[in-house]
Amino acid sequence: GLAAPAIAQENPKISWRLTSSFPKSLDTIYGGAEDIAKHLEAATDGNFTIQPFAAGEIVPGLQAVDAVTANTVEMAHTCSYYFWGKDPTYAIGTAIPFGLNGRLQNSWFYQGNGNTLMNEFYATQGIYGLPAGNTGAQMGGWFRKEINTVDDLKGLKMRIAGMAGKIVEKLGVIPQQIAGGDIYPALEKGAIDAAEFVGPYDDQKLGFEKVAKYYYYPGWWEGGPVVHAFINLEKWNSLPKHYQAALTDACAFANTNMMARYDMKNPQALKQLVANGAELRPFSQEILEACYAAALSVYEEISASNATFKKIYDDQLAFKKDAYLWMQLSEYTFDTFMMIQQRAGKL
Amino acid sequence: GLAAPAIAQENPKISWRLTSSFPKSLDTIYGGAEDIAKHLEAATDGNFTIQPFAAGEIVPGLQAVDAVTANTVEMAHTCSYYFWGKDPTYAIGTAIPFGLNGRLQNSWFYQGNGNTLMNEFYATQGIYGLPAGNTGAQMGGWFRKEINTVDDLKGLKMRIAGMAGKIVEKLGVIPQQIAGGDIYPALEKGAIDAAEFVGPYDDQKLGFEKVAKYYYYPGWWEGGPVVHAFINLEKWNSLPKHYQAALTDACAFANTNMMARYDMKNPQALKQLVANGAELRPFSQEILEACYAAALSVYEEISASNATFKKIYDDQLAFKKDAYLWMQLSEYTFDTFMMIQQRAGKL
Numbered sequence: 001g002l003a004a005p006a007i008a009q010e011n012p013k014i015s016w017r018l019t020s021s022f023p024k025s026l027d028t029i030y031g032g033a034e035d036i037a038k039h040l041e042a043a044t045d046g047n048f049t050i051q052p053f054a055a056g057e058i059v060p061g062l063q064a065v066d067a068v069t070a071n072t073v074e075m076a077h078t079c080s081y082y083f084w085g086k087d088p089t090y091a092i093g094t095a096i097p098f099g100l101n102g103r104l105q106n107s108w109f110y111q112g113n114g115n116t117l118m119n120e121f122y123a124t125q126g127i128y129g130l131p132a133g134n135t136g137a138q139m140g141g142w143f144r145k146e147i148n149t150v151d152d153l154k155g156l157k158m159r160i161a162g163m164a165g166k167i168v169e170k171l172g173v174i175p176q177q178i179a180g181g182d183i184y185p186a187l188e189k190g191a192i193d194a195a196e197f198v199g200p201y202d203d204q205k206l207g208f209e210k211v212a213k214y215y216y217y218p219g220w221w222e223g224g225p226v227v228h229a230f231i232n233l234e235k236w237n238s239l240p241k242h243y244q245a246a247l248t249d250a251c252a253f254a255n256t257n258m259m260a261r262y263d264m265k266n267p268q269a270l271k272q273l274v275a276n277g278a279e280l281r282p283f284s285q286e287i288l289e290a291c292y293a294a295a296l297s298v299y300e301e302i303s304a305s306n307a308t309f310k311k312i313y314d315d316q317l318a319f320k321k322d323a324y325l326w327m328q329l330s331e332y333t334f335d336t337f338m339m340i341q342q343r344a345g346k347l
Numbered sequence: 348g349l350a351a352p353a354i355a356q357e358n359p360k361i362s363w364r365l366t367s368s369f370p371k372s373l374d375t376i377y378g379g380a381e382d383i384a385k386h387l388e389a390a391t392d393g394n395f396t397i398q399p400f401a402a403g404e405i406v407p408g409l410q411a412v413d414a415v416t417a418n419t420v421e422m423a424h425t426c427s428y429y430f431w432g433k434d435p436t437y438a439i440g441t442a443i444p445f446g447l448n449g450r451l452q453n454s455w456f457y458q459g460n461g462n463t464l465m466n467e468f469y470a471t472q473g474i475y476g477l478p479a480g481n482t483g484a485q486m487g488g489w490f491r492k493e494i495n496t497v498d499d500l501k502g503l504k505m506r507i508a509g510m511a512g513k514i515v516e517k518l519g520v521i522p523q524q525i526a527g528g529d530i531y532p533a534l535e536k537g538a539i540d541a542a543e544f545v546g547p548y549d550d551q552k553l554g555f556e557k558v559a560k561y562y563y564y565p566g567w568w569e570g571g572p573v574v575h576a577f578i579n580l581e582k583w584n585s586l587p588k589h590y591q592a593a594l595t596d597a598c599a600f601a602n603t604n605m606m607a608r609y610d611m612k613n614p615q616a617l618k619q620l621v622a623n624g625a626e627l628r629p630f631s632q633e634i635l636e637a638c639y640a641a642a643l644s645v646y647e648e649i650s651a652s653n654a655t656f657k658k659i660y661d662d663q664l665a666f667k668k669d670a671y672l673w674m675q676l677s678e679y680t681f682d683t684f685m686m687i688q689q690r691a692g693k694l
Contacts, residue, residue, distance in 0.1 A: 043593040045357060045587070102678075103449070106610075107608075107611050109607075111608050137681040139677055199677070200673070217676045217677040218676070218680045219677055223682075242389060245390040246596070249386055249593070249596035252599055253595075253600070256453055256599060256602065257457050257458070257599075261457075261458050263451060271669075292688065320694055321694045324685050324688075325689055326613045326614040327682065329627065330487070330566055331449075331484040333565045334448060337445075337567065338448070338671050347668045
């Protein structure tokens with residue numbers, strides 16, 4: 001009869017592999033890939049499955065995009081900005097310093113031009129991208145000594161990567177590229193003076209407070225970093241439309257759920273870190289202003305030579321100007337009032 | 348053969364009706380129901396469809412939950428707190444005054460105990476609930492005169508509903524229940540002195556700035572109101588698991604996408620409102636503190652006589668204390684710096 005073959009086409013059995021750029025020990029961010037896999041399998045009645053692999057199991061974390069482009073794996077769960085060395089446009093996909101907060105990233109990607117513009121770029125790389133996680137604003141990292149002025153940054157050896165490294169370099173910082181597991185001994189031995197990682201829940205696992213107790217905020221280079229699902233473009237285009245739809249929604253769930261998980265886990269970790277000796281410090285306004293000026297000059301330099309970066313950066317900038325106007329009314333003043341009550345012990 | 352009937356069971360054709368509590372003219376909030384329908388249909392290859400109806404087409408907006416409980420329709424897209432007269436526990440599902448902001452609502456619902464506890468309650472009402480939209484912090488509404496002190500609230504006739512009405516009543520406000528379309532003439536004639544609605548994009552459609560130009564913020568009674576999808580509990584339980592999964596993810600997408608849409612549309616509307624004569628005013632700290640104290644006394648009163656409310660309120664409160672501790676570090680200081688740049692015209 002006709003029924004069986006027709007239906008076999010409608011709901012083909014598809015099994016993909018996904019390479020994460022994260023180790024399983026970072027369960028919150030690695031968990032985003034598990035969320036995608038679980039929700040996709042459930043929504044397709046087990047017909048479309050994805051098996052997540054931790055960084056290093058198939059390819060190293062920083063080769064995730066290459067592995068998708070080459071179709072070694074069909075998918076990756078990673079941060080677009082890890083690949084900014086190929087093209088700085090990749091950085092905008094995750095977060096550029098002094099960019100958007102987590103909530104506004106969603107607005108720019110889903111309702112602004114974010115997804116459209118970034119996917120025009122990603123198509124040139126043979127990949128298709130879907131936002132699939134956000135950590136919220138990260139911390140500014142761990143410092144062995146207090147830093148108060150821009151002068152204190154001069155000669156500071158700091159583990160900080162990507163575009164943020166390029167920016168602080170303008171202020172005299174010596175950026176260092178160090179894998180997560182090697183940060184602690186480098187700080188302990190004094191080979192570096194400071195290191196940024198993620199936020200309380202992830203940082204706590206590495207014990208930084210024992211060797212560099214000053215914990216600075218905010219992580220101005222990551223105000224709302226997006227974690228992406230990247231899919232080999234031909235594989236994406238070959239999917240039945242309803243599998244594309246189910247994967248899109250699974251990624252949307254993972255996107256919101258990751259920040260939900262961080263907001264649930266970070267408060268306890270923060271309290272424990274402080275109990276163990278971490279000292280919280282805000283970056284001074286002087287330092288923030290200098291970093292901001294340096295960031296603008298970096299964007300100007302890149303825009304002068306990279307038309308794709310310029311086009312997308314300008315679009316996000318126009319969105320940002322309006323968005324922060326609106327957010328400073330009700331959202332900000334509501335939060336401010338609630339935080340005043342929290343500090344006063346009146347919640 | 349066996350194939351056809353087995354497959355017919357796997358992907359049954361299901362068509363549901365959804366009653367929205369909103370008119371189509373409020374396209375952002377009504378659009379949440381359209382998002383759910385569109386994403387669900389796409390993910391199920393057209394097998395599971397939902398037809399949304401505007402408020403009044405099947406039942407009036409404020410009968411949405413009754414219609415789902417009675418199975419007049421299978422689903423509603425509405426605000427849980429509209430039904431707090433049945434049981435104040437309904438209010439927690441959307442937002443209680445001085446509750447959580449939009450981002451923290453997601454954390455409490457998805458990763459805290461929110462969805463579990465609220466659905467234990469909703470089950471007693473014959474419904475199952477999924478977060479399916481959020482407006483972000485709303486505005487405090489339109490006032491014909493400036494209000495600066497708690498004394499200025501005495502005798503003020505204000506269109507404000509639900510638990511917020513009960514709270515401001517303690518401070519001498521005379522709360523009024525008025526349908527959306529009737530607010531403008533009531534303000535124009537001076538039958539009321541103030542009215543709260545939503546935020547710039549929705550408020551602009553009703554032209555309030557012409558008759559009550561002082562536009563206050565924040566809407567402390569709605570720091571992050573959730574819009575729910577409610578499903579008749581028996582209908583939910585009768586769905587194939589993969590349809591439940593697809594509907595869950597479609598609602599998660601709608602949840603994030605609604606706030607994304609508001610954050611995209613509110614800035615332009617805000618600028619136009621101000622250009623048309625609206626005058627922005629923050630509620631004074633004195634007024635906020637008095638409202639907060641009144642809110643706490645209302646929660647104490649309700650908790651004394653309603654064990655379900657108390658259980659869920661206490662759970663959310665414990666979450667809230669930790670969450671606002673964490674949010675005031677990186678997230679808040681990042682946003683603050685960006686808003687300073689925005690105000691200085693330096694973005």
